Amino acid sequence: MTLESLEKTAAEGPPPESPATAGEPTLPEPPPSAEKRFLRYGMMPHMLCPGCGHGIVFEAMLRALSSRYEQLDDIAFVAGIGCSSRVVGYVDACTLHTTHGRPLTFATGLKLARPELKVVVVTGDGDGLSIGGNHLIHAARRNVDLTCVLFNNEIYGMTGGQLAPTTIPGAYTSTSPQGNAETPFDAARLVEAAGATYVARAQSYRTREFEEVFLQALDHRGFSFVEVMTDCTEYFGRTNRLGNGADLLFSQARVEPAIDADLAGRSTLQEVPPRPVRPVLEMGVLHESSRPTLDQAMKLSGAGS
Amino acid sequence: MSQQLIQGNEACARGALAAGCSFFAGYPISPSSEIAELLARELPPRGSVFIQMEDEIASMGAVLGASLGGRRAMTATSGPGFTLMQEHLGYASLAEIPCVVIDVMRGGPSTGLPTSPAQGDVMQARWGSHGDRATIALAPGSVQEVYSLTIEAFRLAETLRTPVAVLYDEVIGHMREGVELREPTPDELGRRTSPRTAFSPTFLPYAPDENGVAMVPDFGRGYRFHVTGLMHDERGYPTSDNAKVAELLERLERKLEPAVAAVPPERYRLDDASVVLIAYGIVARTARAAVDVLRREGIRAGLLRTRLLWPLPAAALTEVSRSAELVVVAEMNRGQWALEVERLAGDTTVLSPYLKAGGSVITAEELAGHVRRLTREGVAVS
Ligand SMILES: Cc1ncc(C[n+]2csc(CCOP(=O)(O)OP(=O)(O)O)c2C)c(N)n1
Ligand code: SF4
Ligand SMILES: [Mg+2]
Numbered sequence: 001m002t003l004e005s006l007e008k009t010a011a012e013g014p015p016p017e018s019p020a021t022a023g024e025p026t027l028p029e030p031p032p033s034a035e036k037r038f039l040r041y042g043m044m045p046h047m048l049c050p051g052c053g054h055g056i057v058f059e060a061m062l063r064a065l066s067s068r069y070e071q072l073d074d075i076a077f078v079a080g081i082g083c084s085s086r087v088v089g090y091v092d093a094c095t096l097h098t099t100h101g102r103p104l105t106f107a108t109g110l111k112l113a114r115p116e117l118k119v120v121v122v123t124g125d126g127d128g129l130s131i132g133g134n135h136l137i138h139a140a141r142r143n144v145d146l147t148c149v150l151f152n153n154e155i156y157g158m159t160g161g162q163l164a165p166t167t168i169p170g171a172y173t174s175t176s177p178q179g180n181a182e183t184p185f186d187a188a189r190l191v192e193a194a195g196a197t198y199v200a201r202a203q204s205y206r207t208r209e210f211e212e213v214f215l216q217a218l219d220h221r222g223f224s225f226v227e228v229m230t231d232c233t234e235y236f237g238r239t240n241r242l243g244n245g246a247d248l249l250f251s252q253a254r255v256e257p258a259i260d261a262d263l264a265g266r267s268t269l270q271e272v273p274p275r276p277v278r279p280v281l282e283m284g285v286l287h288e289s290s291r292p293t294l295d296q297a298m299k300l301s302g303a304g305s
Numbered sequence: 306m307s308q309q310l311i312q313g314n315e316a317c318a319r320g321a322l323a324a325g326c327s328f329f330a331g332y333p334i335s336p337s338s339e340i341a342e343l344l345a346r347e348l349p350p351r352g353s354v355f356i357q358m359e360d361e362i363a364s365m366g367a368v369l370g371a372s373l374g375g376r377r378a379m380t381a382t383s384g385p386g387f388t389l390m391q392e393h394l395g396y397a398s399l400a401e402i403p404c405v406v407i408d409v410m411r412g413g414p415s416t417g418l419p420t421s422p423a424q425g426d427v428m429q430a431r432w433g434s435h436g437d438r439a440t441i442a443l444a445p446g447s448v449q450e451v452y453s454l455t456i457e458a459f460r461l462a463e464t465l466r467t468p469v470a471v472l473y474d475e476v477i478g479h480m481r482e483g484v485e486l487r488e489p490t491p492d493e494l495g496r497r498t499s500p501r502t503a504f505s506p507t508f509l510p511y512a513p514d515e516n517g518v519a520m521v522p523d524f525g526r527g528y529r530f531h532v533t534g535l536m537h538d539e540r541g542y543p544t545s546d547n548a549k550v551a552e553l554l555e556r557l558e559r560k561l562e563p564a565v566a567a568v569p570p571e572r573y574r575l576d577d578a579s580v581v582l583i584a585y586g587i588v589a590r591t592a593r594a595a596v597d598v599l600r601r602e603g604i605r606a607g608l609l610r611t612r613l614l615w616p617l618p619a620a621a622l623t624e625v626s627r628s629a630e631l632v633v634v635a636e637m638n639r640g641q642w643a644l645e646v647e648r649l650a651g652d653t654t655v656l657s658p659y660l661k662a663g664g665s666v667i668t669a670e671e672l673a674g675h676v677r678r679l680t681r682e683g684v685a686v687s
Contacts, residue, residue, distance in 0.1 A: 040531070042540060042542060043531075043542055072529065073525070073527060073529060074525055076524050076525065078370070089531055089533065089542075089543070092529055093529050094524040094525060094528075094529055094530065095530075095531045095532070096370070096373065096524075096531075096532045096533075097531065097532065097533040097534065097535070098366065098369075098396070098534065099366070099392055099393060099396055099534055102362060102363070102366045102393070104366075105358065105362065105363040105364075105365075105366025105367050105370070106366045106367070106369055106370035106373075107370060108356070108358075108363075108366075108367050108370065109328070109330060109356075109366065109367030109368060109369065109370030109371035109372075109374070109378070110370035110371060110373060110374045110524065111370075112328070112354045112356060112367075112371065113328055113354065113370065113371035113372075113373075113374030113375065113376045113378070114374040114375065114524065114525055116525070117374070117524065117525045134359055134360065134363075135359065135363055135366075138358075138359040138363070298349070298354070298356075299349075300352075300354065
């Protein structure tokens with residue numbers, strides 16, 4: 001499909017899967033999948049690489065949203081800069097693609113200005129934990145009533161695979177050619193310690209579980225945080241010779257006996273020394289508590305409700 | 306109407322309230338903190354928002370988020386904080402998000418002279434953010450003018466959808482003068498541009514109106530659209546089409562032109578002047594006194610006092626600097642605006658700026674002495 005024809009479809013929604021030709025008998029069109037109605041077709045083609053875990057998580061986000069909302073007029077999606085942050089542009093809603101590391105600052109201002117709007121922040125591990133780490137802990141401390149989803153692929157994808165504050169020890173990146181010498185952040189625990197009132201961790205490997213915690217986070221009043229482990233196939237996967245997108249997905253689940261056994265036979269995962277080992281991370285809801293949100297404490301609206 | 310004896314920073318906060326500011330985010334820094342402190346008291350009882358953020362980057366981000374939510378939003382800072390805000394000022398210019406930034410200037414670079422006056426941020430206001438950013442910067446010269454130009458800053462920001470900086474130095478910020486706190490008229494308040502059509506899938510949030518200002522709606526008002534700091538087309542979608550990018554940059558510069566007529570310079574004893582002083586802010590006051598001193602001595606001196614630093618009031622500067630024999634730009638820095646005037650002055654005009662960046666105000670006597678020396682040397686006829 002050419003760019004121009006894509007631009008044309010921007011206004012009209014999804015292109016028909018199979019254009020009906022005159023005279024030929026046609027089968028009824030399958031209804032577009034629920035999550036597709038929230039896509040902004042004018043923005044296509046998207047910029048994610050084949051196999052990128054961000055796409056899997058994004059699709060799961062749309063699916064979860066479509067189970068809850070008819071349209072997204074009263075939700076603002078705010079993101080920083082990075083491959084992960086780019087996905088907000090593909091949602092047909094009020095979308096704000098801000099500066100690197102700062103989406104939570106824009107989101108805080110927006111939420112206080114318009115407490116009735118639901119605000120969802122999408123950030124990356126570099127965006128949210130490195131350049132934007134200070135804003136992350138302060139947004140959690142303030143209990144700003146919004147949902148922050150941090151796509152953690154343990155690397156800077158957009159800029160070509162450099163070291164992130166989440167890169168696991170020993171992993172190779174373009175700026176840690178001898179293997180990472182640093183200790184990574186545990187994003188979920190950091191945010192919990194800073195005062196977040198809902199903290200969960202999920203994986204692109206298990207989208208149903210992600211959808212579940214994402215919906216809980218949306219329902220939560222206060223600063224809700226979902227760290228979702230995803231994979232940068234293009235840089236993290238290739239540089240560390242961890243295989244393709246599917247291999248990486250399996251590697252997220254290596255502790256499970258069935259999968260472990262399956263992986264044992266894979267040379268890409270087992271035989272290239274020295275290979276960084278992904279730690280076993282606790283998944284699911286890690287913390288839940290309740291205290292007044294910032295807009296409630298400031299008596300901006302809905303105080304006490 | 307009665308006058309009130311208030312400080313420059315208080316006049317700024319009062320001006321902001323009169324202009325309908327309902328959102329302030331900031332981070333404490335001398336010599337601007339009184340603005341935040343006063344708004345921290347005044348905004349919440351009105352149902353408006355005051356928040357002290359974790360730094361100036363966050364403050365500017367919060368201001369932009371609030372502005373997109375439909376608020377008249379501002380922050381206040383000084384040189385080091387203004388530096389941290391630069392990336393978001395560039396964002397606001399490109400994404401056309403109205404906001405007002407007060408920069409109460411202190412000596413720099415770096416932590417510099419935290420509680421001394423300076424005019425060192427003139428070029429930071431112009432070029433502090435990367436790329437070819439067009440911008441507006443105002444320079445009030447009295448406490449009264451801090452009040453009125455803060456109101457005007459909001460009008461320009463909202464009607465032209467752009468960040469507007471108001472620059473004044475520590476002395477104006479802390480000085481007390483009698484001020485008339487006149488309520489602005491609806492015209493003086495201005496209105497933000499907004500879309501003229503209802504939302505449809507073909508809606509173009511970045512389509513400009515006849516003044517070249519994009520008609521971007523506020524968030525959550527039934528319009529679904531994208532805002533980005535990437536170069537974008539009228540849909541707000543990223544583009545790297547060279548022609549579209551060039552057109553956008555050109556429009557963003559052109560749309561600010563009305564600011565030049567809106568904030569005209571003040572001309573003092575210029576009609577027959579052969580010596581023209583050019584000054585802004587606190588220095589314009591001592592320069593005015595210097596003109597009177599020089600006139601008494603028979604030197605035909607005059608003053609062009611500008612209240613607009615950017616966009617450059619080029620026509621007025623060209624006119625006065627070409628008709629004069631001697632032009633003295635007086636400013637409290639190492640010669641930032643003086644270079645701009647030099648570009649515009651004619652070949653036959655002698656330029657001899659009077660510059661002082663040590664942390665105190667240029668006095669009338671210093672300035673008069675400078676002109677006296679030059680006339681004695683025959684640079685200009687008295
Ligand atoms: C101020 C600033 N510094 C650096 C960059 C370059 N940059 C763009 S994206 C990025 C890293 C993004 O990493 P992450 O948030 O993990 O997103 P990912 O691409 O991995 O999803 C960097 C360093 C920038 N755009 N702005
Ligand atoms: S560079 Fe990595 S993170 Fe970015 S789209 Fe490609 S695979 Fe995904
Ligand atoms: Mg990343």
